[in-house]
Amino acid sequence: MPPRDAVMVADAPARDPRAAGVPKIELVGASKTFYVRGQEVTALQPVDLTVGDQEFVALVGPSGCGKSTTLNLVAGLLRPSRGEVLYDGVPVTALNRRVGYITQKDTLLPWRTAAANIGVALELQSRAVPRAEAQERVAQLIDLVGLRGFENHYPAELSGGMRKRVALARTLIYEPECLLMDEPFGALDAQLKLLMQDQLQQLVHQRRMTVLFVTHDLGEAIALADRVIVFSARPGRIRAVRDVALPRPRDVFKMRFTEGFGRLHEELWDELKDEVAKGVDV
Numbered sequence: 001m002p003p004r005d006a007v008m009v010a011d012a013p014a015r016d017p018r019a020a021g022v023p024k025i026e027l028v029g030a031s032k033t034f035y036v037r038g039q040e041v042t043a044l045q046p047v048d049l050t051v052g053d054q055e056f057v058a059l060v061g062p063s064g065c066g067k068s069t070t071l072n073l074v075a076g077l078l079r080p081s082r083g084e085v086l087y088d089g090v091p092v093t094a095l096n097r098r099v100g101y102i103t104q105k106d107t108l109l110p111w112r113t114a115a116a117n118i119g120v121a122l123e124l125q126s127r128a129v130p131r132a133e134a135q136e137r138v139a140q141l142i143d144l145v146g147l148r149g150f151e152n153h154y155p156a157e158l159s160g161g162m163r164k165r166v167a168l169a170r171t172l173i174y175e176p177e178c179l180l181m182d183e184p185f186g187a188l189d190a191q192l193k194l195l196m197q198d199q200l201q202q203l204v205h206q207r208r209m210t211v212l213f214v215t216h217d218l219g220e221a222i223a224l225a226d227r228v229i230v231f232s233a234r235p236g237r238i239r240a241v242r243d244v245a246l247p248r249p250r251d252v253f254k255m256r257f258t259e260g261f262g263r264l265h266e267e268l269w270d271e272l273k274d275e276v277a278k279g280v281d282v
């Protein structure tokens with residue numbers, strides 16, 4: 001882990017980040033190998049991947065194929081074994097504070113209520129946010145993620161899906177320009193998942209955010225993304241990339257029944273199913 005006060009090292013930018021065409025996120029031949037008790041585990045083969053400014057890219061692939069590893073590389077929590085990871089054209093060499101990261105495992109503070117977990121960022125900021133403003137911002141996010149009435153519950157008193165929603169709100173309070181999301185809605189029931197997808201797409205549009213989103217749910221990937229990337233079984237590499245040319249704003253509830261959605265789902269599933277079969281070692 002990098003030191004807590006690490007910042008992204010701004011070496012002389014390779015390119016002007018505002019110049020058209022510089023991707024928000026770029027992996028250039030980035031690979032990752034772990035060494036665990038003398039054993040080598042290749043999580044990711046060299047991957048070339050870009051996410052444009054305000055683009056929504058979904059990553060799908062079998063368990064263990066390196067999806068979380070990819071997000072950890074972009075967040076600056078891991079260094080690539082080979083290749084480079086760039087953010088706004090600058091190599092990520094320390095913790096990337098420009099992204100909001102919703103990790104696969106939620107990391108709520110058990111001794112704080114839902115509201116106090118969501119507001120923690122406002123307390124940590126060097127310029128303290130006035131109490132009334134902080135309360136107002138927390139209340140707005142509680143509403144946004146549908147947790148009104150549970151503000152004063154502790155994490156142990158919330159369901160898995162509710163905890164995920166607290167984690168989402170806690171990240172959104174930073175107002176990040178880019179979100180890394182690792183199966184954020186995986187634990188939610190089918191209906192709530194659709195509602196959250198709908199709210200997320202509105203929010204991403206309003207705040208003009210860039211998103212790199214990991215999911216096991218192909219339907220979710222198509223509903224939300226501009227582009228879907230299918231990873232192969234471990235060691236992960238890019239097996240297929242498809243643009244989702246479905247018009248926006250999208251109706252996440254109804255679009256599943258359209259022809260365009262069905263066709264793309266079938267096409268992507270054809271790519272994914274072989275990889276999923278490889279991943280389960282039958």
Ligand SMILES: Nc1ncnc2c1ncn2[C@@H]1O[C@H](COP(=O)(O)OP(=O)(O)OP(=O)(O)O)[C@@H](O)[C@H]1O
Nearest residue numbers: 034036041043062063064065066067068069070234
């Ligand atoms: N910190 C680590 N140390 C050692 N090995 C790791 C570490 N992180 C991941 N791995 C290994 O790298 C591979 C890829 O892991 P990763 O968590 O990226 O997979 P994933 O695609 O996110 O899987 P899932 O869908 O199950 O979350 C796995 O074999 C895993 O055991």
Ligand SMILES: [Mg+2]
Nearest residue numbers: 067068104182
């Ligand atoms: Mg994972």
